[in-house]
Amino acid sequence: MDAASNLSCADPEQLGSRYYLERPLGSGAMGQVFEAFDLSLSRKVAVKTLLPECKEEQWVQRFLQEARAAAQLEHPGIIPIHDLGYSADERPYLAMRLVQGETLGAVIQRLADGDEETHRQFSFSRRLQVIARVAEALQFAHDRGVLHRDVKPDNILLGTRDEVVLADWGLAGFSKPEELGPAADPESRATGLSADGQIVGTLGYVAPEQLTGESAGDAHLDVYSLGATMYQLFTLRTPHSQQGTLSDVVGRILTEEVPPADDFLHAHQGRVPRHIAMIIEKATARDPAQRYGSCLQIAAAIQDYLDGEAPAVCICTGTKSLLWRMLRLLDNHPHAFVVGGLLAVLIPVLELILILMLW
Known part of the structure; x- marks a missing residue:
């Protein structure tokens, strides 16, 4: 809104x-x-x-x-x-229900303006928690055959009682609109375009296939839009520049990959941690097949990061990767780069010695 x-x-x-x-x-x-x-x-x-x-x-x-x-x-x-x-x-x-609070869009604007109190309140961890809760709400809808098709910061409400609520289902699509009965809107099928060929969604957050009408009408549409929202929440900019004509913007969305979220250094928040950037990168892949298959997978990836869980284990010992944990430390404490760099070299050697001892 x-x-x-x-x-x-x-x-x-x-x-x-x-x-x-x-x-x-x-x-x-x-x-x-x-x-x-x-x-x-x-x-x-x-x-x-x-x-x-x-x-x-x-x-x-x-x-x-x-x-x-x-x-x-x-x-x-x-x-x-x-x-x-x-x-x-x-x-x-x-x-x-009336939700007392503000939109995520308003929060992002204050973050972009450099408001120190907002930056204190919305750490990277809290931002991840917001996205994870939206992902869970979207997954609930998808499990019932409903796509939102307009996920963006202005449609996410942050309540004063710690609510995170996805609002404005006016562009919702249904994977099986025939189940709604004869009153179903012909435009309710979960594709990327309306019946008259108009774009369904908001340009800064729509998936490329929404612009071409080639969408399969599945969760990948909302996965991309949630990823684009996450991108803006962390980088304080939209995935693609909105400068120029409509044709210019559409052209960038259709032909260019989203710039890595950790490419940007912000004066008030530093650089986005690499592993968060990787989650965003997968969610906003231009090719739907390269994205997360569901919003539940986004929520799980976020929770793994927050819990400090390794994305993989050592195939020989079955233990979580010490190297991955060290990279997590570097994400959160970039000033430890020199020490961390030495440890990043030593830890794989120690893991190899452990493997040989257990052989």
């Missing part, structure tokens, strides 16, 4: 007989979100309404598609839908 600064609630209104719209929270391509009061249950909620200019049937169906997608996904990392209704002018609206 975009910032709410362009919205106005100078004339608060009652929506139907149940909701009182209090203040705007954000706006997207087809809807706007308000903080509202549920008169029936006396509680705060978020209400998303369809924009007045989006009355065409295709927009209505896409809005209802969001309700159908989110209604199937009862997960702590996905905002639950409370109610679906229609306003006096027959525009649909959704009532959902």
